[in-house]
Amino acid sequence: MAESAGPAGNETLLFLTDDQIRKGIEAMFFAYRGFTADPDRILAVQGYGRAHHRAIHFINRSPGTTVNNLLAILGVTKQSLNRVLRTLIDDGLVLSEVGTRDRRERNLYLTEAGAALERELSTAQRDRMRAAFRQAGPDAVAGFRRVLEAMMDGDMRRHYMRFREF
Amino acid sequence: MAESAGPAGNETLLFLTDDQIRKGIEAMFFAYRGFTADPDRILAVQGYGRAHHRAIHFINRSPGTTVNNLLAILGVTKQSLNRVLRTLIDDGLVLSEVGTRDRRERNLYLTEAGAALERELSTAQRDRMRAAFRQAGPDAVAGFRRVLEAMMDGDMRRHYMRFREF
DNA sequence: TTGGAATGTCAACAAGGCTGACATAAATTG
DNA sequence: CAATTTATGTCAGCCTTGTTGACATTCCAA
Numbered sequence: 001m002a003e004s005a006g007p008a009g010n011e012t013l014l015f016l017t018d019d020q021i022r023k024g025i026e027a028m029f030f031a032y033r034g035f036t037a038d039p040d041r042i043l044a045v046q047g048y049g050r051a052h053h054r055a056i057h058f059i060n061r062s063p064g065t066t067v068n069n070l071l072a073i074l075g076v077t078k079q080s081l082n083r084v085l086r087t088l089i090d091d092g093l094v095l096s097e098v099g100t101r102d103r104r105e106r107n108l109y110l111t112e113a114g115a116a117l118e119r120e121l122s123t124a125q126r127d128r129m130r131a132a133f134r135q136a137g138p139d140a141v142a143g144f145r146r147v148l149e150a151m152m153d154g155d156m157r158r159h160y161m162r163f164r165e166f
Numbered sequence: 167m168a169e170s171a172g173p174a175g176n177e178t179l180l181f182l183t184d185d186q187i188r189k190g191i192e193a194m195f196f197a198y199r200g201f202t203a204d205p206d207r208i209l210a211v212q213g214y215g216r217a218h219h220r221a222i223h224f225i226n227r228s229p230g231t232t233v234n235n236l237l238a239i240l241g242v243t244k245q246s247l248n249r250v251l252r253t254l255i256d257d258g259l260v261l262s263e264v265g266t267r268d269r270r271e272r273n274l275y276l277t278e279a280g281a282a283l284e285r286e287l288s289t290a291q292r293d294r295m296r297a298a299f300r301q302a303g304p305d306a307v308a309g310f311r312r313v314l315e316a317m318m319d320g321d322m323r324r325h326y327m328r329f330r331e332f
Numbered sequence: 333t334t335g336g337a338a339t340g341t342c343a344a345c346a347a348g349g350c351t352g353a354c355a356t357a358a359a360t361t362g
Numbered sequence: 363c364a365a366t367t368t369a370t371g372t373c374a375g376c377c378t379t380g381t382t383g384a385c386a387t388t389c390c391a392a
Contacts, residue, residue: 015304021292022227024299024311028201029220030322031314033241035194049347054195061188067370075199080349082371104358104369126187132316133190136309138181143302143309145190148197150298156196215378233339246380248340270338270389 024147038124046117051076051084053121056110059094060118064107066099073159093117190313204290212283217242217250219287222276225260226284230273232265239325259283 039053058073059065067085071078085108088094093114099105110118133141152160205219224239225231233251237244251274254260259280265271276284299307318326 015307016296016299018292020307021295021299022288024295024307025201025288025291026326027311027314028198030326031317032194032198033322034318035191037319051348068368076348077350078370079351079372083348086371099369102359102369104356106370122188122191125191126184128317129187129190130182132313133182133187135316136312139305140309140312141181141186141190143306144313145193146302146306147298147310148193150301151197151294152200153196153203156199160192160196213377217379234337242379243381244339245341245382249379252340265338268338268390270387272339 034128035125038128039121042121042124048087051080052088055081055084055088056093056114056118056121059108060110060115060122063109066105066107068105070108072155075156088114200294201291204294205287208287208290214253217246218254221247221250221254222259222280222284222287225274226276226281226288229275232271232273234271236274238321241322254280 036050040050043049043053054074055070058070062069067078067081071081074081085094085096089096091113092111095109095111095114096106097109099107136144149157149160202216206216209215209219220240221236224236228235233244233247237247240247251260251262255262257279258277261275261277261280262272263275265273302310315323315326
């Protein structure tokens, strides 16, 4: 090809140079800090951490979800999750009900207090995300989603896609 | 406006509905896991963690950087960074040289062994990022970058932009 | 020379990962 | 029915990585 040029040897692939990729890597690093900054501040007041936020988020997303399902989504050990879940249950933010179909399972729900904290956290996080979306524009948002979806591990993509329709 | 419709009350803002935003939030969460998965596996073998990776990455990006500069970029306490830096120096991956201009400062460099580990880590991470970029396409990559840049805190954006030209 | 800045270090603590072991209850399977 | 598997909880202990506080050293600059 006569128009071949540059380090990548192909102009159509210039967005795949190592430097472009490195910028993407650093963008992920710095942006993730912003992404978690607002919830982190709110959680710190209550003495909670990101692990609590994640549990609250996914229980809110799928009320009645089981411990096992949460373990698969969060990718942590049951001991680790249990510690977090225990404090949330003891503090009255999460309700754990014995399963009806299978009584070994525990169905997890947010209490009113839990839902209130969830709203506080997600409002803060959504405000920043909304501002970023608005600033970048709809086409950028679509691209953002496409790249992130391509970056996920297969297992995680399944958990993500399961609620795509909403 | 006659065409006003939907929860947002404006068709041109449909990408800003709470559900769209929530999808963006979960995309960040799941994608970040993929983003760190490969380096995490490599680091675990050596007995290192993400903190070591971050230090190695930014020393490699800016050879001769000072401890203070690294602190500002990483956003941790000097005690926390010092512990990580200490192990890297003791293990012969990082070289700490007394500053010439200001002898209170320490200029940090990767040794050959440190550079080797850096290459191993960044190759793994870049491979995934490159695959995601290729799959999503150049326009999506541009959007990805725009959204992430808009999501950063001001301080972090400054650190990010400082090396934009590469 | 004195103050302040940059750095290092020690100690203590907490969150939240991990592994391993073990208990219990309930469902499932042979 | 008995044995096994599954879902969950819990205890103990370990690691990384964050935090605060205190204090020493070095050295630049006013």
